Amino acid sequence: MALSAAGLSVLVLAVTSPAAALLSLLAGVVLAGGLTRGSRRILDGAGGIYVLALLVGGLGDAGSEVLLLTAIASILAWDIAENALSVGDHLGRETDTTRLEVVHAAATLVVLTVGAGMVFAIGTAASGGQPITAVVLLLVGVIALVAGLRR
Amino acid sequence: MSSTNRIVLVVGLVSSLTGLCLVALPSVASLVSLSGVARTAPIALVGMLSLLLAARYVAGEISSSKARHDEQQTRSTEFPTPKHRPGYEHPGVAFARRLGGIEWTDRREEDPKERLELRAELRQAARTVLSRTEQWSRTDVETRLDDGTWTENPQAAAFFADDVVPSLSPWHRVRSLCRSEPVFARRARHAVSELASRFDGNDVSPEVSAAAQTSLDDDLTVTTRSFWDGREGAEAREVSTGRTRGVAAAALGAAGLGIVTLRPALFLLTVFGITVYGYARAVSLPTQTVSVTRTVSEAAPDPGQEIEITVSVLNTGDETLADIRVVDGVPTGLIVSEGSPTFTTALRPGKEATFSYSVEAVAGAHTYDPALVVTRDVAGVRKRERLQQSSETTITCQIREHPVSGNGLQQKTTVLPGQAQSRTKGAGVEFHSVREYRHGDPLSRIDWNRKAKTGEFTTVDFREPHLETTLLVVDARAEAYLESATDCTEPVVRQSVTAAYSIASQLLADSTPVGITALSPQPCWLSPGTGDVHRRQLRELLLRESAFSWDTPDGEFDAIAALREINQRASLETQILFISPLCDDEAREAVRRLDAYGYTVSVLSPDPTVSTASTRTCGVGYASLRRQLRLKELRNAGLNVTDWDPSEPFSGVISRE
Numbered sequence: 001m002a003l004s005a006a007g008l009s010v011l012v013l014a015v016t017s018p019a020a021a022l023l024s025l026l027a028g029v030v031l032a033g034g035l036t037r038g039s040r041r042i043l044d045g046a047g048g049i050y051v052l053a054l055l056v057g058g059l060g061d062a063g064s065e066v067l068l069l070t071a072i073a074s075i076l077a078w079d080i081a082e083n084a085l086s087v088g089d090h091l092g093r094e095t096d097t098t099r100l101e102v103v104h105a106a107a108t109l110v111v112l113t114v115g116a117g118m119v120f121a122i123g124t125a126a127s128g129g130q131p132i133t134a135v136v137l138l139l140v141g142v143i144a145l146v147a148g149l150r151r
Numbered sequence: 152m153s154s155t156n157r158i159v160l161v162v163g164l165v166s167s168l169t170g171l172c173l174v175a176l177p178s179v180a181s182l183v184s185l186s187g188v189a190r191t192a193p194i195a196l197v198g199m200l201s202l203l204l205a206a207r208y209v210a211g212e213i214s215s216s217k218a219r220h221d222e223q224q225t226r227s228t229e230f231p232t233p234k235h236r237p238g239y240e241h242p243g244v245a246f247a248r249r250l251g252g253i254e255w256t257d258r259r260e261e262d263p264k265e266r267l268e269l270r271a272e273l274r275q276a277a278r279t280v281l282s283r284t285e286q287w288s289r290t291d292v293e294t295r296l297d298d299g300t301w302t303e304n305p306q307a308a309a310f311f312a313d314d315v316v317p318s319l320s321p322w323h324r325v326r327s328l329c330r331s332e333p334v335f336a337r338r339a340r341h342a343v344s345e346l347a348s349r350f351d352g353n354d355v356s357p358e359v360s361a362a363a364q365t366s367l368d369d370d371l372t373v374t375t376r377s378f379w380d381g382r383e384g385a386e387a388r389e390v391s392t393g394r395t396r397g398v399a400a401a402a403l404g405a406a407g408l409g410i411v412t413l414r415p416a417l418f419l420l421t422v423f424g425i426t427v428y429g430y431a432r433a434v435s436l437p438t439q440t441v442s443v444t445r446t447v448s449e450a451a452p453d454p455g456q457e458i459e460i461t462v463s464v465l466n467t468g469d470e471t472l473a474d475i476r477v478v479d480g481v482p483t484g485l486i487v488s489e490g491s492p493t494f495t496t497a498l499r500p501g502k503e504a505t506f507s508y509s510v511e512a513v514a515g516a517h518t519y520d521p522a523l524v525v526t527r528d529v530a531g532v533r534k535r536e537r538l539q540q541s542s543e544t545t546i547t548c549q550i551r552e553h554p555v556s557g558n559g560l561q562q563k564t565t566v567l568p569g570q571a572q573s574r575t576k577g578a579g580v581e582f583h584s585v586r587e588y589r590h591g592d593p594l595s596r597i598d599w600n601r602k603a604k605t606g607e608f609t610t611v612d613f614r615e616p617h618l619e620t621t622l623l624v625v626d627a628r629a630e631a632y633l634e635s636a637t638d639c640t641e642p643v644v645r646q647s648v649t650a651a652y653s654i655a656s657q658l659l660a661d662s663t664p665v666g667i668t669a670l671s672p673q674p675c676w677l678s679p680g681t682g683d684v685h686r687r688q689l690r691e692l693l694l695r696e697s698a699f700s701w702d703t704p705d706g707e708f709d710a711i712a713a714l715r716e717i718n719q720r721a722s723l724e725t726q727i728l729f730i731s732p733l734c735d736d737e738a739r740e741a742v743r744r745l746d747a748y749g750y751t752v753s754v755l756s757p758d759p760t761v762s763t764a765s766t767r768t769c770g771v772g773y774a775s776l777r778r779q780l781r782l783k784e785l786r787n788a789g790l791n792v793t794d795w796d797p798s799e800p801f802s803g804v805i806s807r808e
Contacts, residue, residue: 050208051401055408058417067416071423075398083531087495090476090525099328100495103473107529115426123419135418136197137170139406142425143201144163146399 023053024070031081043081064123072112079108096122194410201406208400231378231523233481233492239634239642239703242734242760243770246343247359250336266315266335273342274311275303279780306320306341306357340769347772350779355772374522375480375538389535399428402800431532439496440468441475443522443541452512457488461507462522466498473497474527477506477539481521484701485510485546486640512548513641514649516695518543550652550693579665581614620664620679622721623651624745625699626731627671627739628710632703633734633759635797646757646797647730648699652690654728654755659686666725668717669698670741671710676720678781710737711744718748726751731760734774739781746790753791756782761796 027049034042054074057067083104087097252265281292281301295301296573299308309317317334344357361475402424409417441464448459462479466472479492490508498504521541527534588597588608598609625647632642649741651667658665659681665687666679675698693699727750731738746752760775768776786790 020739040538044212047397050396051404054401054420055405055417058405058414058420059408059412064416064419067420071420075427079531086531087476090478090493097495100474100476100497103497104529104531107473107533111430111530112427115430116423119419119423119426122422123415130643135170136193136410137166139197139201139410139421141163141167141170141404143197143403144159144166144730146204146403146425 020068021053023049023056024074027053027074028077031077035081035084040082040085043078043085047078050078065120068116068120072109072116075112076105076108080105178684198407198411200407201403201410205400205403205407207399208403212397212400215569231375231478233374233479234487235530236483236486236640236701237703239317239632239640241770242633242635242774243359243768245734246770246773248778250332250339250359253333253336253339255333263315269339270311270315273339273346276776276780277311277342277346279783280346280776284349302345303340304345306338307345310335310338310342343773343776344769347767347769347776350776353767355767355769357769359770374483374520375478376520378523389533398431400425402428412694414615431530434528434530434532436528436533436535437453437472438468440466440470441472441524441539442467443477443524443539445479445519445522445541445544446640447544447546449512450545451547454512454514454548456512456548457509457569458512458546459507459509460492461505462492462494463503463505464494464498464524465503466500469500471497471499472526473529474531476525476527478523478525479508480522481510482517482519482546482701484513484515484517486513510546512546514548514550514645514694515699515701517546517548517701517773519546547694550649550690552649552653552656583612583614585609585611596625608702620666620722620725620729621658622668622679622717622725623655624717624727624729625651625667625669625671626729626741627669627698627704628708629675629703629705630735630737630738631732633732635759635761642701642703643757643759643797644699645701646795647755648693650755650757651730652797654692656686659689665689666721667692668720670710670713670731671698672704672706673698675699678720679725710741714741714744714748717745721750723749726753728753730755730757733778733781734759735784738780739785742785742790743788746788753793754782755795756783757792757795757797759797761798762772801803 027046030042030049031046034040034046051074054071055069057070080101084097084101087100166335213705249265249269253269255261274682277296278289278292281287281295282289285292285301287295292301296311299312301311302308315335317338319334323334340357340359343354347355372616402421405417405424406421408414409421427473444463444465446461448461449456452458460479462477464475464477466475475496476530477494479494481487481492488509488511490506492508494504494506496504521538522540523536525534525536585598586609588610592610596610596612598611601607601609625644627647631644631647634640634642655665662681664679664681665685667675667677669675673696675692675696677685677692698704727745729745729752731741731754733739733742733754733756742752742754758775758778760771760778762771782794784791
């Protein structure tokens with residue numbers, strides 16, 4: 001399931017930015033490796049490559065819809081893989097976990113889609129020429145928020 | 152919340168509000184029209200700040216994941232795997248551990264203690280083995296050991312002949328770079344394999360077995376209770392799984408790049424990341440309201456019988472639990488033979504899910520540990536772990552009694568009352584001595600023949616027939632919890648317990664008083680007695696007492712103090728049967744000490760080093776060799792020692808006597 005999501009992210013990126021798609025493909029391969037080895041570190045590495053792919057995509061000419069879709073697919077892929085690992089850790093390979101994983105994947109998908117929809121709506125609504133000062137100030141706010149919450 | 156945190160948040164709030172104002176009223180923004188450095192500097196600054204922060208988070212994440220990894224190495228935070236038994240120590244581990252104590256760095260020490268000790272010990276063993284197998288004289292053995300002509304194997308020969316810290320040729324030095332094992336350790340392995348093969352005629356390979364190595368390395372958490380003991384004492388705990396931390400760092404990274412390059416798509420990405428992160432922070436864990444019920448198909452099964460355990464999980468709350476993981480608290484002794492004691496599901500309120508598995512019954516009273524229940528929220532951001540108490544479940548399985556036939560149990564331990572020769576003299580049938588008549592001696596014991604011949608009164612003393620009491624001492628120290636060298640998951644203590652039960656019931660059937668005690672950190676004592684009630688007590692004690700449980704006991708144990716206590720409690724006439732695998736020197740010392748106290752001691756020793764494999768590894772070979780030497784030493788000291796291969800039927804061992 002994680003791999004199909006990874007495949008989706010590659011596909012979406014391939015439409016616009018070949019370099020990002022390549023990175024995304026690499027991340028998918030690393031993800032698969034992490035899953036077979038059962039290593040959380042490799043999985044985290046794959047997550048990092050996904051972020052790189054997204055950034056490269058963003059720096060390139062990828063449109064915002066494409067980028068958001070890729071982000072959903074990437075997060076979904078990583079999330080499902082991570083969840084699978086954690087279930088495997090807890091309960092061993094022989095337990096039947098289909099129900100749990102399907103519920104989890106569906107829930108994550110819903111959360112991500114709703115989030116992305118909201119963000120996209122904001123994006124289209126505010127796509128006028130906003131003053132750069134406003135953007136900078138908002139960004140400072142966001143940074144402060146994240147820094148404050150992380151403690 | 153710290154004060155810096157508050158300041159940061161206030162600054163953020165003010166800045167956001169101003170930003171919003173500017174968005175809402177673009178005319179205000181046009182009032183302050185900046186240009187040049189004043190325009191680009193804040194942008195660059197904020198971009199850099201955001202990138203720096205992202206980098207810091209990533210670095211922090213990496214180091215914390217490393218720390219977590221290290222912690223996992225030192226403390227077992229692994230989830231319990233109740234399907235199996237804990238790994239008992241393999242008999243070959245003792246040798247593997249000694250070899251592990253020899254390091255390359257010992258070379259630098261003036262006098263490497265580990266190496267000298269190992270060599271002295273093996274040399275002692277070599278003397279005994281060689282003088283027994285090779286018909287060499289004592290001096291012959293010594294010279295052959297010194298010049299290395301006792302064996303064909305150059306490695307083994309060099310172990311005794313060469314220096315403790317071997318001087319290496321340049322070629323060996325190069326080769327040693329790519330090996331982790333010191334030359335001395337390798338030679339020790341060869342010497343042991345050579346000695347052990349000579350001693351019992353079977354080939355012993357110079358390799359340390361994989362089983363011994365894994366038994367040395369890993370320490371599985373098996374029961375849910377031991378998993379919980381590694382943590383704080385609280386009944387339930389909530390943990391963040393830390394899954395979304397990466398998202399925040401990624402969002403900040405995107406923001407930094409976005410502001411520097413002015414790409415709107417990246418801003419959207421940032422907002423998306425922050426949304427996901429915020430959701431993950433805001434989402435709350437449903438209150439865990441789960442009840443677990445366990446039913447057992449047979450509470451008092453026979454050994455080897457399959458029992459089906461059915462566990463149902465009920466959501467008693469009014470919220471949907473999206474992610475429930477249950478690990479049932481299977482007790483240590485039971486092995487799951489079919490199905491799995493772990494279960495996952497999602498439950499709506501009031502719904503119930505059931506799972507079942509089978510375990511194979513083994514002797515003992517097995518009380519279930521509480522089940523471990525882990526619930527996570529939908530996004531899997533937070534989880535709650537909890538030991539879920541349910542009604543107590545105990546499976547009691549009687550010890551299977553080995554049939555013991557005949558009365559040749561021990562040469563000195565009596566089976567029938569009256570067989571023993573007591574130290575007191577008096578009435579009886581067996582002649583002891585003749586003495587002067589004293590007033591009051593019974594008429595029947597006066598030697599009338601002598602009276603007729605000499606006119607003197609003399610009295611004949613006989614040995615008094617005597618009811619000898621027997622005390623069974625079961626060695627249940629942690630050192631005795633060895634698994635058998637064959638692929639067996641049962642600690643050898645279980646064999647001792649079964650043997651003790653068989654012998655005790657045989658003696659009780661002959662109405663000989665039997666008591667039992669364990670040499671274990673868990674005190675356990677039953678004074679010698681007879682009768683049905685006593686027999687029942689004894690059986691219950693062997694079943695339920697924690698000294699005989701399936702768990703390896705932990706904690707400090709002072710064997711000498713325990714023996715002293717036995718000495719105080721048992722009368723000197725008591726015969727002691729010591730049941731122990733005799734795989735360490737403390738056990739031998741215990742026997743010697745009991746003997747020194749003046750008891751009549753016999754030893755029954757189940758052998759954990761018996762291996763069905765055609766060639767044994769040197770770890771097991773070493774253990775077996777040392778054990779045989781120990782048995783020999785005890786026999787030389789005049790004790791009656793019975794060696795018992797547990798794969799043989801017990802009655803065979805007894806009748807062999």
